[in-house]
Amino acid sequence: MTPLEELAALLTGGQRVVVIAEKDVDLRPGASSNRLILLKMAAGSLAAGGRGGGFGERRVVGVAIFRSEGGPWTKAYESMDESVAGRFEVPYHVSRLPMNLPDGAECMGYGVVDPELVAQMHGTAGLPSSS
Numbered sequence: 398m399t400p401l402e403e404l405a406a407l408l409t410g411g412q413r414v415v416v417i418a419e420k421d422v423d424l425r426p427g428a429s430s431n432r433l434i435l436l437k438m439a440a441g442s443l444a445a446g447g448r449g450g451g452f453g454e455r456r457v458v459g460v461a462i463f464r465s466e467g468g469p470w471t472k473a474y475e476s477m478d479e480s481v482a483g484r485f486e487v488p489y490h491v492s493r494l495p496m497n498l499p500d501g502a503e504c505m506g507y508g509v510v511d512p513e514l515v516a517q518m519h520g521t522a523g524l525p526s527s528s
Contacts, residue, residue, distance in 0.1 A: 401470040404433070404463050405498055408506055413438040415487050416508030419515045422496035432464040434518050436485055457482045462522060474522045484521050488514060
């Protein structure tokens with residue numbers, strides 16, 4: 398599976414992920430450079446539990462970081478270790494986020510476009526904060 402196929406599967410699959418993006422999420426060929434951080438959430442009830450954005454439990458159990466420099470997508474980082482993933486926190490300003498898939502279809506997910514937060518989370522992962 399290519400990084401782009403994996404990224405599209407994570408965005409459209411059954412597992413709940415929160416996307417932290419540097420720019421609007423566009424996976425179509427020819428889209429501009431972007432960096433995406435996918436926070437994989439704990440399974441279970443995520444109904445409104447008194448938290449902002451309609452999220453109940455906000456425990457991060459995995460992290461994947463993808464980037465494109467105006468060309469193919471690459472996976473820059475991944476950790477399924479909960480002790481490592483726990484260092485990444487879901488921002489409280491998460492909302493519904495439209496995303497363009499490689500085939501041009503649009504899907505809706507949860508996330509936020511925040512270049513400063515992307516840079517901060519890159520540092521948390523031990524990656525350079527600039528692309």
